[in-house]
Amino acid sequence: MDKKVTGKAFDAKIFMRLLRFAKKYRIQFILGVFSAIFLSLVAAARPVVLQYIINLYFKNKDVAGLLKFSLVMLVLLMGEVFLQFIFIYKVNWLGQHIIKDIRVQLQKHMLQFKMAYFDNSSVGKLVTRLVSDTETIAQFFGQGLFMIISDLLKMLVVSIVMLWMNWKLALIAFIILPILIYATKLFQIAIKSAFQDVRKQVANLNGFVQERVTGMKIVQLFNREKIEYQNFIKINDKHKKAHIRTVWYYSIFFPIAEILSSIAVGLLVWYGSLDIVNSGLTNAGQIIAFIMMAQMLFRPLRQIADKFNTLQMGMVVGDRVFEVLDTQSQITKKGTIEATSFKGVISFKNVCFSYVKGEQVLKGISFDVNAGETVAIVGATGAGKSTIINLVNRFYELEEGEICIDNQNIENYTLSSLRKQIAVVLQDVFLFSDSIYNNIVLGNQNITLDVVKSAAKEIGIHEFIMSLPNNYHYNVKERGVMLSSGQRQLIAFLRAYVSNPSVLILDEATSSIDSYSEQLIQKATDKITQHQTSIIIAHRLTTVKKADKIIVMDKGKIVEQGTHVALLNKNGYYKNLYDMQFTSEVL
Numbered sequence: 001m002d003k004k005v006t007g008k009a010f011d012a013k014i015f016m017r018l019l020r021f022a023k024k025y026r027i028q029f030i031l032g033v034f035s036a037i038f039l040s041l042v043a044a045a046r047p048v049v050l051q052y053i054i055n056l057y058f059k060n061k062d063v064a065g066l067l068k069f070s071l072v073m074l075v076l077l078m079g080e081v082f083l084q085f086i087f088i089y090k091v092n093w094l095g096q097h098i099i100k101d102i103r104v105q106l107q108k109h110m111l112q113f114k115m116a117y118f119d120n121s122s123v124g125k126l127v128t129r130l131v132s133d134t135e136t137i138a139q140f141f142g143q144g145l146f147m148i149i150s151d152l153l154k155m156l157v158v159s160i161v162m163l164w165m166n167w168k169l170a171l172i173a174f175i176i177l178p179i180l181i182y183a184t185k186l187f188q189i190a191i192k193s194a195f196q197d198v199r200k201q202v203a204n205l206n207g208f209v210q211e212r213v214t215g216m217k218i219v220q221l222f223n224r225e226k227i228e229y230q231n232f233i234k235i236n237d238k239h240k241k242a243h244i245r246t247v248w249y250y251s252i253f254f255p256i257a258e259i260l261s262s263i264a265v266g267l268l269v270w271y272g273s274l275d276i277v278n279s280g281l282t283n284a285g286q287i288i289a290f291i292m293m294a295q296m297l298f299r300p301l302r303q304i305a306d307k308f309n310t311l312q313m314g315m316v317v318g319d320r321v322f323e324v325l326d327t328q329s330q331i332t333k334k335g336t337i338e339a340t341s342f343k344g345v346i347s348f349k350n351v352c353f354s355y356v357k358g359e360q361v362l363k364g365i366s367f368d369v370n371a372g373e374t375v376a377i378v379g380a381t382g383a384g385k386s387t388i389i390n391l392v393n394r395f396y397e398l399e400e401g402e403i404c405i406d407n408q409n410i411e412n413y414t415l416s417s418l419r420k421q422i423a424v425v426l427q428d429v430f431l432f433s434d435s436i437y438n439n440i441v442l443g444n445q446n447i448t449l450d451v452v453k454s455a456a457k458e459i460g461i462h463e464f465i466m467s468l469p470n471n472y473h474y475n476v477k478e479r480g481v482m483l484s485s486g487q488r489q490l491i492a493f494l495r496a497y498v499s500n501p502s503v504l505i506l507d508e509a510t511s512s513i514d515s516y517s518e519q520l521i522q523k524a525t526d527k528i529t530q531h532q533t534s535i536i537i538a539h540r541l542t543t544v545k546k547a548d549k550i551i552v553m554d555k556g557k558i559v560e561q562g563t564h565v566a567l568l569n570k571n572g573y574y575k576n577l578y579d580m581q582f583t584s585e586v587l
Contacts, residue, residue, distance in 0.1 A: 014318045018140065021098045028094045032146050035087040040153035042080045043296060044161045047289040049073050051165070054285035087150065095141035099134045102321065106130055109325055115395040116355070117329040123210050128203045129324050133317040136199075140314025147307045151300035158296050166282060169290050172271050173297065176264040180257060180301055184308075187253040192312045194245040199316060201239040208235050261298040265291055331394050331415060339417040342502035343371040343406050344533025346392070351401035353387060361387050363556040364401070369549075374534040376544035378577065379553035385537045389507050392535075393419055405503070423501035429488040436465060437472040440495045447498050455498045460523055461490045504534045541578050550574065 022029050053069045107130060162170035212219060212228055219228055268290050275282040346369040353362040361384045369375045377385045390396055391403060394410060403410050410418055431439045441447040449472060456462040464487065468474040476482045476491075483491070496504060522543065538544050545564045552560035552567065552574045559573050567574035 032090045036150035040157045044157040047292045051285035051289040091146040092142040095138035099138040125203045136317040144311035197242040201242045335413045347404040352399045373548045376536045376547035376550045383553040384556045421502040423496035424505045429492040433478040435473045507537045
């Protein structure tokens with residue numbers, strides 16, 4: 001948001017887009033507007049009544065009339081309190097409902113983004129957009145827009161009443177207005193720039209803290225506590241300075257506004273008193289009423305600058321939120337075929353792909369996987385093995401070539417049905433802060449606890465789960481920190497198993513686990529791959545010996561294909577990998 005800062009409070013496009021969210025709550029919107037109108041009328045009526053009380057009943061010591069108009073004043077006060085309640089409740093109710101809708105729409109939109117978007121975006125900044133920025137939009141309605149409407153209406157009605165009661169005294173009060181308005185204008189420009197800096201620093205702080213908390217193990221393993229502490233101090237200091245800048249502007253503006261208001265009241269008393277002495281056209285009731293109305297005129301003007309900044313900040317964060325909403329980073333969804341099940345015939349045809357333009361990861365690879373076949377893909381780190389998995393699931397768009405399942409381009413299938421038929425067990429398992437059962441079924445109500453238990457028994461991990469407190473209802477905490485890496489892999493494997501996929505993909509699923517867990521997964525792999533297509537990405541070549549076909553990759557190309565025995569007999573790339581790994585394991 002490095003946009004030029006001006007005193008302009010409204011950006012018409014953003015303003016209209018924000019108002020569109022209020023359409024479904026038009027009744028509350030209208031109630032908020034009408035309560036603001038009635039508030040301004042009731043507020044302006046009180047000084048008029050006070051003038052009559054002083055001029056007619058104080059002077060003549062009319063107790064009955066004084067009581068009568070005092071009751072009128074009480075009714076006006078009670079009416080103002082009631083209208084104030086309706087106004088504040090309705091506008092804040094409206095703001096909260098609108099940000100609820102915006103958050104839901106934003107979250108839904110973000111869930112459809114390509115992986116490439118998240119690869120290049122700060123998690124902390126996205127969290128800021130979804131949480132704190134949308135809260136500022138609520139303030140745009142509750143503390144900004146409607147409050148400004150209310151204040152402006154009150155100032156307009158009060159000004160009209162002042163001119164009607166005594167135009168000379170009114171002009172005396174208005175003398176200060178241009179100076180105060182000019183000071184308010186300067187304050188708006190300065191504070192908007194300061195608030196933009198604050199939002200920027202908040203996003204930076206959120207991003208920094210998010211990364212360090214997530215990567216705390218790395219921070220401590222490499223003794224980076226002092227370094228990260230110093231980095232945090234610098235970022236936090238920038239955040240502090242941005243806030244102090246806003247405090248500085250407030251501390252200058254409000255005393256100036258208060259002094260100008262006091263000068264206006266002093267001028268009213270001075271001129272009114274002289275007029276009473278000299279001509280008698282002004283009376284004591286008018287002077288007291290004007291002092292009261294001057295406060296009603298200047299106090300909103302002092303506060304309106306702050307409310308305009310709330311309005312401006314709503315525009316700023318609205319622009320940021322709409323920037324995310326307007327981002328078109330979704331996978332193309334032209335497919336119309338619902339994949340209810342796959343036979344499992346997979347074909348890669350001259351597939352080329354790059355994460356970064358000009359740096360190809362896959363360089364025209366082609367291979368076929370037959371239905372029910374188990375294919376292993378091996379190769380050095382960076383050869384492009386995991387990229388194949390990303391493309392089969394359509395996390396990224398192809399540059400060239402096509403991928404077909406059951407002789408149909410995967411782009412012809414609906415995205416959700418395609419992914420339902422493919423189960424993936426990743427090397428880096430992600431578990432949510434929830435129970436083991438919920439992490440396995442992931443909200444699928446068709447998979448009961450009995451089904452999960454039965455599947456766990458089949459692959460031999462039921463006893464491990466039952467040994468935990470609350471067994472299947474054991475909360476694994478954030479990212480599954482309560483479990484070992486091997487246990488997380490077992491849970492991930494069970495999650496894939498119970499989904500009953502047509503295609504199973506294991507991406508380095510046994511690379512970071514103990515031998516016992518590997519035996520369990522190998523046993524389960526043998527069972528689940530008997531009647532369905534499976535792709536196994538592996539570093540440990542001992543885990544792929546039973547594969548029907550092994551594809552060997554190097555630098556984005558397929559260099560060899562064949563069975564384990566056939567490739568060993570070739571004395572080629574696979575043989576070298578096998579010998580190197582076997583030798584290192586023996587040593």
